[in-house]
Amino acid sequence: MKFLVSKNLHANPNYTLLLGFFAVMLLLYFAGDLFYLANFFGHTPLAVLQTLRGDLDAFVEPLSLASLLEHLHVSLFLAILAIFTTMAIVLRLNLQFRHKQLLILVSMSSLFLASLSLLGTYFFCDALVYAYLFFTLLWHLGASYALALILFELWVKKA
Amino acid sequence: MISPRLFKLLLFFALGLISLQLLSGIWLFIEKYGLTPGEVYLYFAGDEANFIMAKSVEGLLETAVPHFVAVSATIFVYAHFLLFTKEISEKRKQLLIFGLFLTALIDIFSPLGILYGCELFAWLKVLSFWGFEILMGVLLYMLFSLYLLQKRA
Numbered sequence: 001m002k003f004l005v006s007k008n009l010h011a012n013p014n015y016t017l018l019l020g021f022f023a024v025m026l027l028l029y030f031a032g033d034l035f036y037l038a039n040f041f042g043h044t045p046l047a048v049l050q051t052l053r054g055d056l057d058a059f060v061e062p063l064s065l066a067s068l069l070e071h072l073h074v075s076l077f078l079a080i081l082a083i084f085t086t087m088a089i090v091l092r093l094n095l096q097f098r099h100k101q102l103l104i105l106v107s108m109s110s111l112f113l114a115s116l117s118l119l120g121t122y123f124f125c126d127a128l129v130y131a132y133l134f135f136t137l138l139w140h141l142g143a144s145y146a147l148a149l150i151l152f153e154l155w156v157k158k159a
Numbered sequence: 160m161i162s163p164r165l166f167k168l169l170l171f172f173a174l175g176l177i178s179l180q181l182l183s184g185i186w187l188f189i190e191k192y193g194l195t196p197g198e199v200y201l202y203f204a205g206d207e208a209n210f211i212m213a214k215s216v217e218g219l220l221e222t223a224v225p226h227f228v229a230v231s232a233t234i235f236v237y238a239h240f241l242l243f244t245k246e247i248s249e250k251r252k253q254l255l256i257f258g259l260f261l262t263a264l265i266d267i268f269s270p271l272g273i274l275y276g277c278e279l280f281a282w283l284k285v286l287s288f289w290g291f292e293i294l295m296g297v298l299l300y301m302l303f304s305l306y307l308l309q310k311r312a
Contacts, residue, residue: 069187076180077229080173084236087169091161100165108172115179 009092009154019089020154026082027147033079034140040071045129052122068122072115079111083143090146093153103149107142110135170240170306174299177237181295188288200281203273214274223267230263237298244305255298262291
C-alpha cells in the first residue's frame with residue numbers, strides 16, 4: 001500500500017510532524033463523530049429507538065428511510081476514509097503482528113457491524129440497538145487507540 | 160516490511176466496507192429518485208399536478224459539490240491498487256479509470272440539465288449512475304480476485 005512516502009515513520013522530522021498532526025486531526029474526528037452521533041441519534045438505547053421510530057407523546061417524528069440512508073451513506077464514507085488511513089499507518093508501527101491484527105479486525109469489523117445493526121434496528125428488531133451502540137463505541141475506541149499508538153511512536157518513543 | 164497477511168486483512172475489510180457504502184448509495188438513489196428516468200425527471204423537475212416542488216440549483220449543488228471530493232477520493236484510493244499489478248493490461252486499467260470518472264461526472268452534472276427541462280438528462284442520470292456502480296463493482300471484484308483470492312499478488 002503506497003499511502004505513505006516511506007515505510008519508516010521516522011524517515012524525516014517534517015514527515016513525523018505531518019503524520020502526527022494528521023493523527024491528531026483524525027483523533028478529533030473520531031471523538032467529534034461520537035458526540036455528533038450521540039446528538040443525532042441519542043446516547044441511550046431508548047433515545048436511539050425514539051429517533052428511529054418517533055414518539056407521538058414527545059411529538060418526535062420517525063426518521064424517514066431516506067434520512068437514515070443519507071446519514072449512513074455520508075458517515076460510512078468518512079469513517080472508511082479515516083479508519084483506512086489510520087490502519088495504513090498502523091501497518092508501519094513497531095508492534096507485534098497479533099496486536100496489529102487485532103486492531104484492524106476489531107475496528108473495521110465493528111464499523112461494518114455497527115452500520116448493519118443500525119439498519120437491523122430500523123427494519124427488524126429493537127434489541128439490535130444494543131449491538132449498534134456497542135459496535136459504534138467499539139470502532140471509535142479501537143480507531144482512537146490506534147491513533148494514540150501512532151502518536152506515541154511518532155512523538156514520544158522516537159526512532 | 161509490511162506483513163502481506165495484514166495487508167490482505169486490511170484490504171478485505173476496506174472492500175467490504177466500501178461495498179456496503181455503495182449499496183447504501185444504490186438504495187438511497189432508488190428511495191429518493193426512483194428506478195425509471197421518468198421518476199428521476201419528476202424528482203428534479205417537479206410536478207405541479209402531484210405537488211412535487213422542482214429542486215433548486217442550491218439544493219443540487221449541496222449534493223453535487225461534496226460528491227466531487229468523495230467520488231474522486233474513492234476512485235483514487237481503490238483504483239491505485241491496480242497500479243501494482245501486471246495481470247491486467249494497461250489499456251484495461253486506463254479504460255476502467257476513465258470510465259469511472261466519466262460516469263461519475265455525468266451522474267453529478269445531469270440533474271442540472273433536468274432542472275432546465277431536458278428529459279434526456281434523466282436518462283443520462285440513470286445510465287451513468289448504474290454505469291458507475293457496475294464499474295465500481297468490477298473494480299472491487301478485480302481487487303478482490305487479484306489480492307485476496309490469488310496466493311501471489
